[in-house]
Amino acid sequence: DIQMTQSPSTLSASVGDRVTITCRASQGIGSWLAWYQHKPGEAPKLLIYQASTLESDVPSRFSGSGSATEFTLTINSLQPDDFATYFCQQYHSQPDTFGQGTKLDIK
Amino acid sequence: QVQLQESGPGLVKPSETLSLTCSVSGVYLSSYYWTWIRQPPGKGLEYIGYIYYTGSTKYNPSLKSRVSMSVDTSKNQFSLTVNSVTAADTAVYYCARRRLNYYDDSGYYYYFDYWGQGTLVTVSS
Numbered sequence: 001d002i003q004m005t006q007s008p009s010t011l012s013a014s015v016g017d018r019v020t021i022t023c024r025a026s027q028g029i030g031s032w033l034a035w036y037q038h039k040p041g042e043a044p045k046l047l048i049y050q051a052s053t054l055e056s057d058v059p060s061r062f063s064g065s066g067s068a069t070e071f072t073l074t075i076n077s078l079q080p081d082d083f084a085t086y087f088c089q090q091y092h093s094q095p096d097t098f099g100q101g102t103k104l105d106i107k
Numbered sequence: 108q109v110q111l112q113e114s115g116p117g118l119v120k121p122s123e124t125l126s127l128t129c130s131v132s133g134v135y136l137s138s139y140y141w142t143w144i145r146q147p148p149g150k151g152l153e154y155i156g157y158i159y160y161t162g163s164t165k166y167n168p169s170l171k172s173r174v175s176m177s178v179d180t181s182k183n184q185f186s187l188t189v190n191s192v193t194a195a196d197t198a199v200y201y202c203a204r205r206r207l208n209y210y211d212d213s214g215y216y217y218y219f220d221y222w223g224q225g226t227l228v229t230v231s232s
Contacts, residue, residue, distance in 0.1 A: 003121035032208070034218040041223040043111070044201070050208055055220070080109070087152065091218050095167040 002090050006099030012107040013078055021073045021086055022103045028068040029092035035064055035073045038101075039084045047086075048073065075104075077081050109133040111202050111223035118229050119196075125189040125228055129202030136160040136180050140205035143176065143187045145198040153198075157205060158185055168177060192230045199225040 003026035013019050023033065031051040038044040046055045048064035051071055061076040075082055083106055088099040108184040115127035129141065143155040156166035158176040166174045189196055203219040210216065 032216050034221075036219075041224060042225045044203075044219075045222075046218065046220050049206075049218045089152075089218060094165070095156075095169075096154040096217075097162050100151040100153070 001095060002093055002097050004031060004088055004090055004097050004099040006088055006102055008102060009100060010103045010105065012105055013082055014107045015078055017078045018074065018076050019078060019104065020075075021104075022098045023066075023071045023073075023088035025069045025071075025090055025092075029090045031067050032092040033064075033066070033071050033092060034089045034091065035062075036087050036089065037082075037084050038087065044087075078104075111204065111221055113200060113202050113223045113226040115195065115200075115226060115228070117227060118231065119148050119192055120232050121193055121230055122191055124186075125196060125230070126190050127200055127226065127228070128184050128204075129223060131183045131184070131185070131204075134204075136178060136183055136185065140217065141178070141185045142203045142205050143161075144201045144203060144222075146201070146225075147195070147198040152201075155187065163183045183223045194230050195232045197228065201225045 005024045007022050033051045035048040036044045047058050047062050052064045055089040063074045065072050085101045085103045112130045112131045137160045140157045140159050142157040146152045154167050158164045159180050164176050173190045178185040189223045201223040205217040206220040208216045
């Protein structure tokens, strides 16, 4: 199985900050990577697919980049609603695998 | 608006069978693949497998011997069964829809566009 290593595991930031989360794959996955946002008690929400394509209705302050084994999720100008857990998913090879998640909390 | 909702017992005894149902609203099951994913406490997400609306399935090899999925298009629901459960099966279980991103000679590439909020299943006597 492809291992997805996500960092950092926790991140403290303030409203207005720019933050970056990284996901590394144990082997090349092309651009077959998605990012999700998850808040406690809610359904995970798709943010980005194919490494950099923003899902409809997702604010443009979210962006994704990368290919092969290294990927980043960037959130510009953090808003109060953005404090949540973020995780990546590779869908290059079955079984799909996920990063361990990054909890973004308020500094 | 597409919504998924997991339901089922929150407590299952060791060696027994875990059964969950995902009720889908806002879209018919037809023409989509439907997935189960779980997250043990303090651990990462684990992909369990998927079922097509026709009933064809593919499971994660790590769980394949104990997992079964079914679909009921008349109720717009799909289900998960895990046999011979142990404490290691304690987790929040999510259902999700797979969306096709792209396909070519190399394969088909899907991500998950809609998820349920998850349901905690505890395995304990």
